[in-house]
Amino acid sequence: MTTLLSVEKLEVVYHRAITAVQGITLSVQQGQIVAILGTNGAGKSTTLRAISGFLGIDDARVTEGSVAFKGRRIENRPPNEVTRLGIVLVPEREKVFPNLTVAENLAAPFAPAMSNAQRREREELIYQFFPRLAALRARIGGLLSGGERQMLAIASGLVCRPELLLIDELSLGLAPVVVEDLMQRLVHIRKELGITIVIVEQSAAVALDIADYGYVLENGRVVLDGDRERLTSHGDIQEFYLGQSSGDRRSYRDVKQYRRSRRWYG
Amino acid sequence: MQLTVNIVVLASIYALIACGYVLIYRVSRVLNLAHGELMMLGAYLLLATANSFSGNPAVAIAVAVALSLTVGVMVYVFLMRKMTGEMVLAAVLTTVALGILLRGVMVLIWSAQQQYPGQALGFSNPAIALPGGGRISTFAAILVLMTALTYAALFVFLRFGTWGVRMRAAGQNPLLAAQRGINLHAVYALAWGLSTLTGSIAGMLIALDSGLTNTMVIIGLKAFPAALVGGLDSLVGALAGALIIAAAEVLSIQYIDPLLSDVVPFLVLIAMLVVRPWGLFGTREELDRV
C-alpha cells in the first residue's frame, strides 16, 4: 500500500492573523476511504481547503508544515493546479453552479486531454453512477434538491478524473436515507474507478461504516486516529460521536475526566 | 423610416460597445470604465496599421483586430490580474486610472487631430438607399451587421463553447470554478480580450464611418448606461438597453430638444436605477456585490 497524500504538521492562518488548524498530521493510503471526524470549528473543512488550495480572495495560506501528494509538495498551490494534479474537492456548500444546467455543470470542469471515445465513455460512467442526473440534464443547478445537488457535485468532481476525491460534509442537510444511498455510491465509485476518497463528517456513524481509516479533530488538532475497528470500539467515540452511552448516567465530572483523558491521544 | 434606421444604427453602436462592459462584469464583477478608451485605442490601432499596411486594407484590419485582442489580454495580465481579490471598487477605479493613462498616451502618439482611417485604407463610404426611403452609410450598415454577428457569436460561444460555459461558471462561483480545474486567470484574460476586441471593432467602424478624434471616449461612456439599463450581467439586456437608450436619444433629438440627447441616456439610467436597479434582464443578487 503506497501513501497517496501525506499532511505534515499542517498550520493554516486566515487573514494573516487567525490560526485555524495547528500541526495536523495525517496520511491517506492509495485506495482508502478516509474519514475526518470532528465537531464544528474543529478545522476539518480548513484542512480540506488547505489540501485543495486557497484563492486570493480566501486570504488564507499554509504557514507551517507540508502537504504532499504522491511525494510532491502541493501546499499553497492554486486550486485549479491541484485539481489538475488529481485532487478534487466537493465543497460543503455552493457545490454546483446555480445558473448552469446539469449538462453544463458537467461540461464546465477541466478534464484532462482524452479522446472523444474516452470522454463519452466517461460520461456514460458518470450517468451510470448517478442515473438520476441523466433525467435532469436540462435543469439548472439552482433548482436541484439537496441530494441531486450532492450527486451533481460529486459527478462534476469526477469529470476532472481525480485520483483523490475530497468530500466536505456529504451528509449536511440530507435525509439519512439519501446519505446512506450516497455513501454506498461512493463505495461503488471507489471500486469502479479505483480512486481514493477522503470524507469529512460530523456524524461519525455515517462515515465510519464506509471508512477504512479515520481521524478525529478537535480545535485544529488531531486527537485520535485509527482504523474503523479501533475507532468504533473506542469508548469516547461511542460516547460522543456515535452517541451510545454505556449504561449508567455519567456526571459532569466524568466528562471533564474524558477531556483530560483525551489529551493522551493528541 | 429614416428615424428607425437612425435608431437601429445608434442602437447597434451602443450595443456593440455595451457587450464589452457586460462580458467583463459578468465574469469578474468588475465594471471596466476604461472601455471607452480601449475602444478608441482600437480605432487608433486601425489608423496605425492603415498607414503602415496602406495598399492592402484586409491585412491592416486583420492586424488591428489581432492587436486589440492582445491589448485586452495584456491589460488583464499586467494590470487587472493584480486587482483580483481586492475590493471590486478598487478594481473599478483601477480601470478609471487605466483610462486616464491611455487617453494621455493616445494624445501623445496620435495628437488630437481629426483623422480618417477610412481614407488611409482607401475606402469610400457611399450611402445605401433602403426600401422604404431610409438611407444608411455603408459602414453604418456594416456596423449593424457586425453587431448582430457579434451577439450571435457570443450567444453561441457562451452557451455551447467549453470556454464559454467555463466563463459563465467562473462568473457564478470563482472558487468552485477553480476547484473544478478551471484556470480563472485564463478565463478573465479571455473575457478582457473579447471585451476589448468587440469594443475596438465598434471603435474602428465608427472611425471608418465618420472619422476619428480623441472625443470618441465619451461615446464609450454614453454606451454604458445602455449596459446598465439592460442589466450589467446580461447580453440580452445590453441589446435591449442599447435599443431603449438609442430610441430615447434619437426621438428626443427629433421631437424635443437636440441638446437633451446628451443627458437623456443618463436620465433613463436614473429612472431605471430607481425603479429596477438591477436592470431589465440583470439578476437581482448582483446588487449586493460591492
Add this chain to the structure above:
Amino acid sequence: MSDRMPRASGYFRTGYAQEMALTKTRLERVSLGAFVIALLVYPHLASPFYLDLASQVFLASIGALSLMLLTGYAGQVSLGHAGLLAAGAFTAGILSKELAAPIYVTIPAAAVTGAVLGVIFGLPSLRLRGLYLAVSTLALHFVVVYLGGEYETKRGFSTGITIDTPVIFGFRLYGGKIWYFILLAFAAATLLICVNLLRSRSGRAWRAIQAHETVAEALGISVAGYKLLAFVISSAIAAVAGALFAYYRSFVSVEAFSLFLSIQYVAMIIIGGMGSLLGALLGALFVTLFPYLIEAVLLKLPDAQSYAGVLFAVNYAAFGVVMILFLVFEPQGLVGIWRRIQSYFLLWPFKHKPVAGARK
C-alpha cells in the same frame, strides 16, 4: 502625566478628558503648533504663484474631506462630487449676478443647495450600493452640469459667469494673501467639523454602516437616516467649496466641473488613504501639486518648449500611472505608508501588530 510617556511604549489614555482632546501627546501638540505657524508665515514668504498653489490645495482639501466623510467613512461611493461643486459655484454665481447678493448670503445659500442636492444624490443610496450607487451619482453629475450649461447659454454668459470681487462691510476681499487665509480658515473649519462628526454618534454609525449595513441595522442604527445625513453633510461642504472656488477664481462655468474633476477627488481620497482625514489632506496636496511637479520636471529637460505641446498628455498619463500604482501597491495610500513608518518605530524590534495585517 501621560504626556510624559515616551511614544515607544505606546500611548495610554487615563481619562475621558484625553479621549476628547484633539491632540494626544506633547509631540503632537508641538508639531501641530509648528505646522500652524508655518501656515501663517507661508503667505508672507511665498511668491503669488506659490500662494495660488497653496490656495488650490486648501480648496481641494475641503472637497476631499467632504468626499472622505462620505466614501471613506460612510462607505457611500460617489462619482458626482464635481456636480456638487458645480451646484455650489452656480448658486453663488447666479445669486451674485442676478440679485447682487453679498458673499455672506451666497455661501450659506450654496450650503443649502448642496444639502438639498445631497438628499437627491443620497436617495439612490437607500436602494443601491457600490457600483450602482457610483453610477447613479455619475448620472446626477451629468444632469447638474447640463442645467448649469443651459443657464449659461440662456442668459448669454457664453464665456462663463464672471463674479466681481466680493465685499464685506466695505472691505474688498481681493488678492492672493486674503484668499489664502479665507480658504485656510474654511479648510481648517471643515477639518474640525469632520473630526468632531467622526468622534460623535454619527461617526460611529457611519463606520458601522460601512463595515456591514445589515449588522448596523441590527444594532439599531437607522441606516437610511445616517446614509442620507452623510450625503447631506458631505454635499453641503462640497457646495461651499464650489462657491469658494467661484469667488476665488472670480468666475463660474460648467467646463470647470468636468467628470475628470470628480475622478480627481476620488483619486485624492484613494491616494491619500481611505478612511483617514489626514489621508484626504495628503491626497488633496498630492493631486493638486502633482501636475505642477511633472511640469517642472519636464520643463527642466533640454529643449523644454517643444514638450509644452505634450505636457497635458504626459500629465494625464502620469496621473493615471500614479493612481494605478497606489491602487495596486499601496491600497492604504499615503497614510498607509506613513502609518507603516510610524508603527515600525513604535513596535521596533517587533515586526507588526498582530491585527495590523487584518486591517482593511
Add this chain to the structure above:
Amino acid sequence: MRPSIIIAAALAAGLTGSAHAQDAYVVGITAALTGPPASTYAPAMEALRIYIDGVNARGGINGKKVNLVIADDSAEPSKAAANAKKLLTQDNAALLINASLSSTYAPVVAEAKNAGVPLLFASSVCPREVYPPANEGQFCTTAFASTYDSRAALAFVKDTAKDTVKIGFSAMAIPLSRGEMEFAAKQAPLLGMVALPVEVIPPPTADYTPFATKLKDGGANWVFSWAPWVTQVRTFEALRRLDWKGDFITWAHLEAEGELKRIKDGKFFVIGANALFEDNLPIHKEIIEANKKAGSKYPPEQMTEGWIAGMVIEAALKGAGWPATPAKIQASMSNLKVDLKGLRGGPIEWTKDNHFRTKQFYRVYKWDGSKIVVAKDWYSYDVK
C-alpha cells in the same frame, strides 16, 4: 499629527525659485494644446512657435530675443486660471496670449486685468471686448468674428441662391456657437430667407445622422454651420448620406483646405478671412518652408492663424521698444497696423477703441471638379 511637519516642509520647499527678470521679451501663452478642441489651437500655437523661433534666429526684436512660455490648459477654465497666474507672476510675462475655448476667457481676462498685462486672443474666438469700443487691455487677431461672419455668410447665400432660400443652422452645444447661430437665425428672415430652428449638437456624438435627418425633414435647401470643424463637416457628411441635395456653407477653419480636397463636393462652401494655400503666395511658400524645417506634425495650411499672430506680436514688440513694460506693449498695440502680405484680404489695424480690426475681409472657397476655387473674392465689412 507628525505629517503636518512633512506638509509644512513640502510647502516650504515650494517657496524657493520665485520669479527673476530676464533679458528677453517674455510672452506667456495659455492654450488648449490638448483636450477635445485641441485640433484648432495646437497647430496655431505650433505655427506661432515656429514663427517666433524664426524671429529669434534673425536676431530677435530690437536686439532682444522673444521668450515664448507656453502653458497647456486643455480647455479647462481652472487650469487656464492657474496658468495665467503662473505666467504673469512666475514668468513675468509682459504679454499674455489666450488660445483656448471661450470658457477659459473669464479667468484669464481677470488675471491679465489685475496684472495690467495686455491680453491677445490668437486663433481663439474674439470676445465682445475687442470690438469698438474696445477694452484697453484686450486684443484679437483671430480670423472669425461673431455676427460679422453670419452676415457675410448669409449675404453670400443671398446672392448665390437662385430660388427662395430655406436655411437650416447647425451649431455645436457650446455657448459661442449656439449664440452665433441664434443670431444668424434672426438675421436670415431680414434677408428674405426662411430660417429653420437651430440644430444644437452635443460635442461628442456617435452618429450625426439623427440631427441631419431633422434638417433634411425641415426641408432646408441651404445649411449654414458656424461651429468647430468636427461638427460642421460631420453634419454635412451626414446630410449627404441622407441624399440631401442642398448647398452647405460653413466657416473655413484651419482644416478647411485639406478637407475641401477630401470631400470634393461642389456645393460645399467655406467662408473665411484667411487666404488658402491654393493662392500659393510667397508668404505661403515661406510658411511651408519653415514648417518643413521645424519638422512640424501639422500640415502648413493649418498654420496661417498662428503665423498672423506671430507677425502681429513681432510688430507690437518692435513698437514697444526695449525694455518693454506691459504698459508700453499695450500702447504700441493700441496703435498698430500690420501688413499680412496677403494672408488676409487686408491689414490688421488696431486703434484706440478698435482692437479687432477696422475692416473685416471675407472670401468664399469651394471645390470644383479638380481644384479649390474662389467662389466669391474678398469683400469686406467696416467694423464699428
